Amino acid sequence: DLASERGIQIPSRTDWDPAMLRDRLRAWAAAEGEGTPLFPEGYLEERAAPFSNADGGQLFAAAALGLVNLGGAAYLGSLLSQIPPAANIPAELALLQSVFPFLVTYALSYVVIPGARFLKLQADNLQIEQRNTNRRMWRDALSQGGTALRSRLDAAASRKQSLRVVRKEDIEFDSAKGLAQQPVEPTALYDDFDRRLRERSGE
Incomplete structure (x- = not known):
């Protein structure tokens, strides 16, 4: 999946901890997010959906079956x-004759259902490729635009907000943990909240 592709160690099923995985994802984002463009290709590229994650031998065995x-x-x-x-x-032969329609239905569905799924994925992937092509065309058109378009893009870029990476030390309250496990003491959180509330109310 996406985490394993980026070299993020995923906890095993026995040691599964959502908070641990979230901390690792945050650490990866903090390390990779600085100075790295969010979309290296210049646009959001969709991935084609694979028919199966099995290897060639497994697919061949399934087709042979x-x-x-x-x-x-x-x-x-x-x-x-x-x-x-x-x-x-x-x-025994009468029983086999009675269940024969179910055997035929199973044999046909074993082939027809994956075949229909394959055709649907082919159509979906063609649409994905078309959308990616359209995005590339718009990217190239924007990069080769005239002076007026370039000035508008520069003005929009000057107003964009920079991507903020929230690090572990920036977290003051974690909803996945109890009050005793919070990074900041609960009393300090309450005092800070009361102070801000008083400043808002003008007291």
């Missing part, structure tokens, strides 16, 4: 079709 299911269902259907309608067949 789907073909085996279809082949087995077709072969079993050909055998069952040779039984005369009024024939007296054993109970």
Whole structure:
């Protein structure tokens, strides 16, 4: 996921602690955020959705299993079709004949559902690529704009607020911790709040 891609160590399931993960994300943002552009490409680029995170061998095994299911269902259907309608067949064969429609449904759904998902992802990824292309075109158009456009962009850039990175030492209250675990003593927080309230009210 996004945290592992950036080399952020994620706690294991047994040691899972949201506060610990949040502190690590804040530390990473503080280390990487200074002097690093938020969008290196000059625009927000969407990622294409992968069909699966499995490796090639696992995908091949899943596809082979789907073909085996279809082949087995077709072969079993050909055998069952040779039984005369009024024939007296054993109970096991009668049970197999009764569940055969469910076996066919399973074999077909095993192939059809991933296939439909693959086609939908292809269409979605084409739209994502089109949006990324539009963003690149607008980025290039803005970077190559005329004097009037450049002056407006410079004026807007001069008014933008710089990105503020909240470090651990800047935190005065953490909602994930109890009062006794707060970075600042609760009494100091209350006194500071009362002082600000008095200043607001003019007392």
